[in-house]
Amino acid sequence: MTDTTPAPDTAPAPDTAPAPGTAPAGDDFADGTAPAGDDFADGTAAVPPLALPDAVLAHARTRPAAPALIWHERTVSYGELADAAQAERARLGALDLRPGEPVGLLAVKSPEAIALVLACLIERRPFLLPSPQLAPALLAALFAQAGARHLLTPAGQDRARLPAPPRPAPVPTLAAGTSFLLTTSGSTDLPKIVPLAQAGVDRFTAWAHDTFDLGPGRTVANYAPLNFDLALLDVWATLAAGGTCLLIDPAQALNARHLLAQLTRHRPHVLQAVPLAYALLLQAAGTHTVLDGVEHAAFTGDAIDARTLAALPALLPGARLYNIYGCTETNDSFLHRLDRLDAAAALPVPIGTPLPGVRTLIAGPDGTALAGAGSGELYVSTPFQAAGYLDRSRDAGRFTTQPDGAGPGRRWFRTGDLVTRDEAGRVHLTGRSDFQVKVRGVAVNTAEVERVLLAHPEVREAAVAAESDPLTGKRLHAAVQRAPGSALNTLLLREHLARNLPRAAVPERLAIQDGPLAKTATGKVDRKAVLPAAP
Known part of the structure; x- marks a missing residue:
């Protein structure tokens, strides 16, 4: 494509580095409903003074040499990041794009x-931004x-x-x-496209800024891919606040030694990741290494197992x-802070x-x-x-008006997650409605079977x-990874399952x-990989 001179910034930014603060009353949700009373605990509204791209540009102007990104052993400053974004803006400007027309990023x-x-954000x-690991035919269908x-x-x-x-x-x-x-991740069909309003993203980055003390001089490790909503905190909230984002190379995401080496060398203050990442860190760290800078x-993203949770206080003594619980459609919704005793408590951890x-x-x-x-x-x-999926025909059953007894004026997302709320108001995840299956007429929750395993x-x-079965209704399949050096076999595992589950819930x-x-x-x-391949 032919480069053109980048357009001037679409919104001016102040000459000082931004920090979230109060916002005018009356700001609405992305779907137009008013968030009356929905303010942060300190009384400030959940809206920063600058939109995300303008905040990053302000840091580039006032602190151009400050580190924005760390990639392997390379550091990218805010000035260098802004220059690279300007070059990409030239590429965007050379396209015959209609107002509001999206571009596809692979x-x-x-x-x-x-x-x-960042260039797309600056240009509004x-x-x-789908996963580049999706099959080419799926990617083509999503872009179309x-x-x-x-x-x-x-x-x-x-x-x-x-392909076309x-x-x-x-x-x-x-x-x-x-x-x-x-x-969304997609299960058996085309993933759903979830449009996010910039105003909602800005509200989220303001919350993350205050909750995790993001800002200049603070480093946040980013383990998740860019297409995963976790990156809204790891990458975009960090950059909006003027901090440094440590990018973990996705090609090395399952390399435990590489992950530990990056965190040991660059000493991030904040780490958010799926439980798999913590299990990998513990595997590489052994009993002698600690990450005392975190x-x-x-x-987030999945249930954490008891052994990983119990070992985290020793690995992260100062953390x-x-x-964190959330969905792509809603971003983060719940937060549970564990005390030091929680790591030894019974699972599952409350959301x-x-x-x-x-x-x-x-x-x-x-x-x-329920009250x-x-x-x-x-x-x-x-x-x-x-406000809904891009294909509104897929909203049914998910984005909905309130159930009976919830009161008017609010649009809800039906998560599909089954939960229990205790007397203290804490919510515990117990399974999913789409994990409820019937085996020989007996109701089985596959999440409970996983918990027992x-x-x-x-x-x-x-x-x-x-897996569907014409005789039993459903047939259960399970796969496990056993501990290094373990002699665990299917007979011993079946005995464990039989002691803790109804007979119908024991996988065939x-x-x-x-x-x-x-x-x-x-x-x-x-x-899905657990199921046998289709003939």
Whole structure:
């Protein structure tokens, strides 16, 4: 593409580095509902004075030599990051883009990928950022669904060749202010596209700034891929606050020694990652290495196992430990801070209490909202959430008006997660509605089967999936990773399951392996890989 002179910044930034503060009253949620009373605990509204791209540019002007990114042993300053983003803006300016038309980004995490995304943010240009690990046909279909006629890759990365989509898709109309277009992981069909309004992203970065003390002189480790919503905190909240983001190379994400070496060398103050990353760190650290520079350590995206949790205080002696719960559609919704005794307590760890500005309800079996303690399906409404999927025909059953008894005027996201709220208001995740299956007429929750498998002292990872069966309704398959040096076999594991589960809940097929289980692009255990290949 031909370079052109980049356009001037779309919004001026002040001459001093920004920090989140108060905002005018009356700011609305991304879907237009008013967040009356939904302020942070200190009374400041959940809106920063500058939008994310303007805040980054302000740091580049006032602190150009300050470190923005660390990539392997290379440090990228705010000035260098802004210069790279300006070059990418020239590429955007050379395209025949209509107002509000999104571009497609196929980007593997790197400083160049960060610069490309930042360029889109500065230009207020919506962009679809899917996992580059998706199959080419899926990627082509997603870009077509988003109406992204132009596909960009970061400087230095090979341009992907994608097949033509199966059929032309109607070009959607994006709401004004849309920035990130993220995708769900997808289970058996095309992942859903989740448009996020920049105003919602800015509210989230303001919350993260205050909660984890982000800012100049602070380093945050980013383990997740750029397309995972975890990067909104690790990368974008960090850059908006003027901190330094330590990027973990996705090509080395499962290399325990590399991960430990990066954290030991660069001493991040904040670490957020899926439980897999913490298990890898413990594997490499042994009993002699500690990461005493970490002050905040959050695990999210999946359930953490008892052994990993119990070992974290020794590995991270100076860190506050957190369990964070959220969905791509809503961003983070719950936070639970663990005290030092929690690490030895019974699992599962509570997902905690709602973030400031987040409203929640639990719908009982009859569909009405529960008051006080009880169990049911979790609904959330956050200041950071999407208004719906890009394909609104897929909203049904997910983005919804309030269930009976919740009160008017708010749009909810039905998570599909089954939870219990205790007398103290803490919420505990117990399973998923789509993990509820029937085997020989008996209701089984596959998440509970996984929990029992993980309770075995020689099991490191576990995954359970259900396959349709014309006779039994569902047939359960399970795979586990056993501990190094373990002699665990299927007979011993079946005996463990039989002592703790109904007969129908014991999987028909048990696979035991010494290596890690297959993972999704976001680092979670891939349950689909447990099922036998289709003939």
